[in-house]
Amino acid sequence: MTDPARAALHAIWAAVAPAWGEHADAIDARGAVVTRAMFDAVDLARGDDVLELAAGPGSVGVAAAEVVGPEGSVVVSDVEPQMAAIAAERAHRRGLENVTTRVLDLEQIDCPAASFDVVLCRDGVMLVPDPTAAVREVHRVLRPGGRAAFAVWADRRRNPWLGVLLDAVTAELGVPVPPPGMPGPFSLxxxxxxxxxxxxADFTEVRVCDVETPLHVASFEQWWSLxxxxxxxxxxxxxxxxxxxxSAIRTRAAADLATFAGPDGYDLPGMSVVGSGRRQSAA
Ligand SMILES: C[S@@+](CC[C@H](N)C(=O)[O-])C[C@H]1O[C@@H](n2cnc3c(N)ncnc32)[C@H](O)[C@@H]1O
Known part of the structure; x- marks a missing residue:
């Protein structure tokens, strides 16, 4: 993929940054179970120096800052400056003095080698054109013995909370969305x-686990606005x-979601995959 095409992909996230800011607390709450699984996978501890990549509003990094405490540090980063600004504001509001924010591309992390004890990336690595390069970059910026955890979405079938939208758009447009070869939520x-x-990427102690991430919404309108x-x-x-x-997409999605309707709204299944590994310690 060319640099201008990459820049266009990044810019798309600028358009949705205000919505990510608006729904940040709900995003924290819904993703807390994945965040916890990532912390467990890397044995996140007091004093760790942490980098969060593709942070959006910074749910993972802000939670990590509480765990590592003032002896540690967290760099919360995103390729989209508005997302990084939202994360900075949220960390500031919580009085977290061990958090800094940066604009960083996870495919080309502008940090020296061996800078961090831990790298965390939730729902980011499947969205880049070259995830292999991205994971290598993460390995590079880890100190020897450092740990990384990535979360991605499991397959579309196990994620109807999002899959029904992609299915409805695909059906209405008559072409697959996202198009073949383009990165998307289910690329990994x-x-x-x-x-x-x-x-x-030469990680050792590689482990992968599934984490259930259901989404409850009170109504179809709530799902559509989110x-x-x-x-x-x-x-x-x-x-x-x-x-x-x-309007046709809405109607189709509403029909598909009806399968999950219950007495107090919709319980939509979701499934994440958390993968982790360690950079080999120096001999
Ligand atoms: C689905 S959101 C996930 C946000 C957050 N990690 C979470 O789990 O709530 C994807 C984020 O990845 C960011 N992103 C996309 N491409 C990126 C890249 N090449 N480098 C860093 N961040 C990127 C977007 O700006 C967006 O904030």
């Missing part, structure tokens, strides 16, 4: 994909469609 959903990436507005490239695509097409 194949069994073994994350494990293979970690192995190829999921499409956060869905990066899809949000921009939806905004560009004629009203009748958006």
């Amino acid at each position: 959903a194949d069994p073994g994909a994350l494990e293979d990436l970690l192995g190829a 999921v499409p507005s956060l869905a990066g490239p899809l949000a921009s695509l939806l905004a560009s469609l004629p009203a009748e097409m958006t």
Whole structure:
């Protein structure tokens, strides 16, 4: 992928940054179980120097800052400056003096080698054109013995909370969304994909586990105001469609979601995969 194409991919996230800021507390709450699994996978401890990549509003990094305490530090980063600014504001509001924020591309991390004890990246690595390079970059910036954890979405079938939207858009447009070869939320959903990436980047002690991440919404309207507005490239695509097409997508998604309706709303299954590894200690 060319640099201008990459820049266009990054810019798409600028369009949804305000929605990520608006829903940041809900994003923290829904993802807390994955954040916890990532911390457990890297044995996050007081005093660790941590880098969070593709942080969005910084749920993971802000939570990590509480664990590492004032003896440690957290750099919360995102390629999209508005996302980094939202994370900075949230860390500031919590009085976290051990957090700094940076604009960093996870495919080319502008940090010296061996800078961090821990790198964390939730729902970011599957969105870049070259995840192999990204995981290698993470390995490079870790100190010997350092640990990394990545979370990605498991396959679309196990994530109807988002899959129904992609299915509805795909059906209405008559072409697969995202298009073949483009990165997307399920790009690393194949069994073994994350494990293979970690192995190829020379990580040791590679482990992978599934983490259930259901989404409860009180109504279809709540789902519609949340999921499409956060869905990066899809949000921009939806905004560009004629009203009748958006309306058809809504109708189709509502029909698919009805399967999950209960007495107090919708309980939508979700499944993440958390993969972790260690950079070999110096001999
Ligand atoms: C799905 S959101 C996940 C946000 C956050 N990690 C979370 O789990 O709540 C993906 C984030 O990745 C960021 N992103 C996309 N491409 C990136 C890249 N090449 N380097 C760093 N961040 C990137 C986007 O700006 C966006 O904030």
